[in-house]
Amino acid sequence: MEDEGTTGTKVIIVGGVAGGASCAARLRRLDEQAEIIMVERGPYVSFANCGLPYHVGGVIEHETDLLVADEATFRNKFAIDVRTRCEAMSISPDTKTVELKDLKTGKVTNESYDKLLLSPGAPSLRPPIPGIDLPGIFKLRTVPDARHIREWIEHGTPLLTGMDHYSGYQTRRPPTRAVVVGGGFIGIEIVENLVRRGFDVTLVEMLDQVLAPLDIENARLVEAKLKEHGVHVALDDGVAEFKQLDGELEVTTQSGKSYPADLVILAMGVRPDTTLANSAGLKVGERGGIRVDEHMRTSDPDIFAVGDAVEVRDYVTGEWSLVAMANPANRQGRIAADVIAGRDSTYRGTQGTSIISLFDTTIAWTGVNEKTLQRLGDTDYEKLYIYPNSHAGYYPGAKPIAMKVIFRKSDGRLLGVQALGEDNVDKRISTLAMALQLGATIHDLEDAELCYAPPFGSAKDPVNFAGMVAGNILRGDMPVAHWDSVNGAFILDVRDPLELVVEQMPDAVNIPLDELRERLDELPRDREILVTCRSGQRAYYGSRILLQHGFNARVISGGLLSRAILSEEFAEVPIGTVQGAVHND
Secondary structure (H helix, E strand, O other): OOOOOOOOOEEEEEOOOOHHHHHHHHHHHHOOOOEEEEEEOOOOOEEOHHHHHHHHOOOOOOHHHHEEEOHHHHHHHHOOEEEEOEEEEEEEOOOOEEEEEEOOOOOEEEEEOOEEEEOOOOOEOOOOOOOOOOOOEEEOOOHHHHHHHHHHHHHOOHHHHOOOOOOOOOOOOOOEEEEEEOOOHHHHHHHHHHHHOOEEEEEEOOOOOOOOOOOHHHHHHHHHHHHHOOOEEEOOOOEEEEEEEOOEEEEEEOOOOEEEEOEEEEOOOEOOOOHHHHHOOOOEOOOOOEEOOOOOEOOOOOEEEOHHHEEEEEOOOOOEEOOOOHHHHHHHHHHHHHHHOOOOOOOOOEOOOEEEEEOOEEEEEEEOOHHHHHHOOOOOOEEEEEOOEOOOOOOOOOOEEEEEEEEOOOOOEEEEEEEEEOOOHHHHHHHHHHHHHOOOEHHHHHHOOOOOOOOOOOOOOHHHHHHHHHHHHHOOOOOEEOHHHOOOOEEEEOOOHHHHHHOOOOOOEEOOHHHHHHHHHHOOOOOOEEEEOOOOHHHHHHHHHHHHOOOOEEEEOOHHHHHHHHOOOHHHOOHHHHHOOHHHO
16 A cells, blocks of 8 residues: 655644644654654743643652653654744745744744644733732743742742751741732642642632633632632732732732732733734634634645634534643644645544642533523523532442533533542543533433443443433423522422431421321422422432322422532532532432
8 A cells, every 4th residue: 555645745833832743743654755844932842831830839840751852852753853942933925935033043044835834822811910020920831931930939039948048947937928810720720739839829810710611600619629728719800910019029909909929820811822823814713813624724725723822613512712722732733734644634623621630629521611501592401410429339438529411401412511529530521521522412321331340430320320310301200490590489308307407498398208208298289399408319209209299390400519509608618518418318
């Protein structure tokens, strides 16, 4: 069989890291004859930027561990001409040339291309806030950024350096304080790592929640976890000014509050780098990213773009979106290489599958969230809240997983899932992400055959459990209600009396599940009855009794646990206290 590949095609790749580097390596594997030049304005052509917060925190000890591949790797293994500290200044599509500047020497040259790939990334936002350039204020996007933060922590101020430069015994070290601005991925990860390093941390976020891809109730769980570990969380409040007073920084917010700091980390998000795209007259979308088609081609058929700088279609909604993640960038780089090499390869869109660790808790999600559906005016969906164990409850170490599952009412198609817990959250979201990618319905989840042994799961895995509950809803076996629509309803609490001592539901009528059949005459037949318990399982049993005796009944999804999470006061409650009660059902 004759091998594929173009003959002597010259390809310039601007930007390394995930998208550009994966495209370069893939293209060489497909085309041994291509001339490939990869330019990177930074010192490293391929590094693990996802590991930067953990390097700051000391979890990843050595900087070299972050370097995935260097210039020698690409030259020796892949015969790729790699030029670090080389910046692409402009593109001339008419002459198919790129102006390159050697940042070490200042020399400017013009390089021709047959095909051009842009992977410029998305620099950190650094708005013109007064004082933002003061010493001790850092962003975290590159390896040098992490190095500078570590150097500041160790030597930046007399307090951070410590007082071990004189002889004697130091009995007390004053607390060191950090302010992290921004509650997204990088912000949450750097908060955790600064806490590990002994900092008293304040997180300032201008939105009303952290981790914007989560719906508000699950964001409240994350906020509770932060507070449980001593983090001060200031929401719905942006930064107005940075000052330096008596050798320390002070962060003043728009509400007038002030937070002293020895260190400030800016994690305010990123913006696609479209400088080169604009110079080439390429189309930029309404979200601010380079517009590409399913083959990663820009509006110029000889120019491709991948990674954080491009707009992609949301796999569920079809909307244009910006997704700054390594996994999509890697896939996009491979697809662009395929197309350049003459293969028919397409990018299907991004469903935003993500995961983050926060102390002992894992937060993960895939697909669309409810607030996006509401923004789009989409009412053809239903949701459920469940709290299954991570593995068989009788096997030691089982932990509850708080799951929110969103699916189509019309056909049962899975739309999105959010999950939080301390054990095996990742494999459930990964399983559900693949199901969503394949267009699965909740009935497919019911029938999924998954690994089971007591240390790893249950005979009815949380994935199955989600499908079964959703299936019951769609089949009418479990009509469902939610706490945001229960005002004035008749609420039946089927918990045991002992549980009421710990937590009561105002205005609810309590009839324990075991007594329900004998006390049906106490319930109204002319009103809808909403049934609740701790997490929803006993409420389902109770609703089945009521429905088969002619009552109009629905289950409040997630029970009193979801009510607690949805309440405004929940973020003040330690997450472990709430989760620990899940086993009652």
